[in-house]
Amino acid sequence: MVQEKATEREEIIPPFPEIAAVTTLEELLGCLLETITLATDASEGSLMLLHAGRELLTVNSARGPREQVVRSAKRHLGEGISGWVAKHKEPLLLIGSVDDPRFSGVEPGIKDAMCIPLVEDGRVIGVLSVSNKRGEETFSEADLERFLTMARPSAKMIALALAQRELDAESSAWARRKLAQEIHDGLLQSLSTLILHLQLYEELKGQDPRKAGVQLEESRKQALDCLQELRHLVFDLRLADLERLSLAEELRKYVAEFGRRSNIDAHFSFSGKRKEPPLSVKKNLYRIAQEALTNVRRHARASRVDVRLKYAPHEMELTIIDDGQGFRREEVLSRAQEEKRFGLLGMQERTYLLGGKLEIKSTPGQGTTVRVAVPF
Numbered sequence: 001m002v003q004e005k006a007t008e009r010e011e012i013i014p015p016f017p018e019i020a021a022v023t024t025l026e027e028l029l030g031c032l033l034e035t036i037t038l039a040t041d042a043s044e045g046s047l048m049l050l051h052a053g054r055e056l057l058t059v060n061s062a063r064g065p066r067e068q069v070v071r072s073a074k075r076h077l078g079e080g081i082s083g084w085v086a087k088h089k090e091p092l093l094l095i096g097s098v099d100d101p102r103f104s105g106v107e108p109g110i111k112d113a114m115c116i117p118l119v120e121d122g123r124v125i126g127v128l129s130v131s132n133k134r135g136e137e138t139f140s141e142a143d144l145e146r147f148l149t150m151a152r153p154s155a156k157m158i159a160l161a162l163a164q165r166e167l168d169a170e171s172s173a174w175a176r177r178k179l180a181q182e183i184h185d186g187l188l189q190s191l192s193t194l195i196l197h198l199q200l201y202e203e204l205k206g207q208d209p210r211k212a213g214v215q216l217e218e219s220r221k222q223a224l225d226c227l228q229e230l231r232h233l234v235f236d237l238r239l240a241d242l243e244r245l246s247l248a249e250e251l252r253k254y255v256a257e258f259g260r261r262s263n264i265d266a267h268f269s270f271s272g273k274r275k276e277p278p279l280s281v282k283k284n285l286y287r288i289a290q291e292a293l294t295n296v297r298r299h300a301r302a303s304r305v306d307v308r309l310k311y312a313p314h315e316m317e318l319t320i321i322d323d324g325q326g327f328r329r330e331e332v333l334s335r336a337q338e339e340k341r342f343g344l345l346g347m348q349e350r351t352y353l354l355g356g357k358l359e360i361k362s363t364p365g366q367g368t369t370v371r372v373a374v375p376f
Helices: 002-012 016-020 025-039 067-071 080-088 141-204 209-237 247-262 279-300 329-339 342-353
Strands: 042-050 056-063 074-076 092-095 112-120 123-133 265-271 304-311 315-322 357-362 368-375
Touching: 025 042, 025 056, 025 123, 025 141, 042 080, 056 080, 056 123, 074 080, 080 092, 080 112, 080 123, 092 141, 112 141, 123 141, 141 209, 247 265, 247 279, 247 304, 279 304, 279 315, 279 342, 279 368, 329 357, 342 357, 342 368
Parallel strands: 265 304
Antiparallel strands: 042 056, 042 123, 056 074, 092 112, 112 123, 304 315, 315 368, 357 368
16 A cells, blocks of 8 residues: 555656756756655645845745745744744744744644755755645654655755856856956957057048058058957857757867867867766856967967867866967966956856866967866
């Protein structure tokens, strides 16, 4: 009889591969809550997250007849059942009408409930609650223990999803700052030079037609340089379709196109057993490769560049090697910090956010090697 119940439950609980397929934090929370609500035979469920730096819980996902009402709920630490659980980091099993002086603002109509803190690295990140067990039975200590067992990996998964969302936000901020710097240092300066050339042409065309012709030719070349710089900028801002394709496939396409546009002999290779990292990791590694190749095009005076992606059991390694003029690493990094250059700084920041290691080796006259290792 027990075995039959287990089999029936396995048929109605959404399989965890569905959770792996979600693409947003909201979808992840909803899928987790749906799974846990069904697994505990609860009629209702809610998942609240604790706002970083604030003593406030807000509902991020809800299930059940009162879903719309529950979604608007907010609890300060210590307020209500969820606030008490978050503050004291203790699970609660409540049976019968809730009449406890510890709690305030308890919703009416609760027959029984289980409420547990979601704790990751000793820090409460939220509260998970289910209430009103289906049928005539009420929740038991065994149900609470099972609930706790399911919640532990859920807390880990939610913490990772929150970290990835923060990583994406940091990455977007860096991209915006880098774009502003690229436009200021490249395109705006080129356009300013073009305007000066055209002003000189206007001054000379009535006085010295020959010199005016030379100046007009310089203006034409400067205009072409501006157009080329703009094309490179648009090309570098392109983000690959990494949701559908692998990092290796997108890097292969980017390196091939980079070689055609820059007239640099560019090669891509990968080794190891392919294993795709999370989307945010793929995006940042892709951007690191872009930034490294942009530096090669602008500064290295290289004739060849090799981009290598290596899949190891526990990490990915991205290496960019050029045969250019090289540089003194300490001087360039120091100047980058002082002048807020976003090429090398961007690679450093992205690697740091991914929990990886960045290694830059360069000697004047002997080329440059950039190596990034990121854990899975």
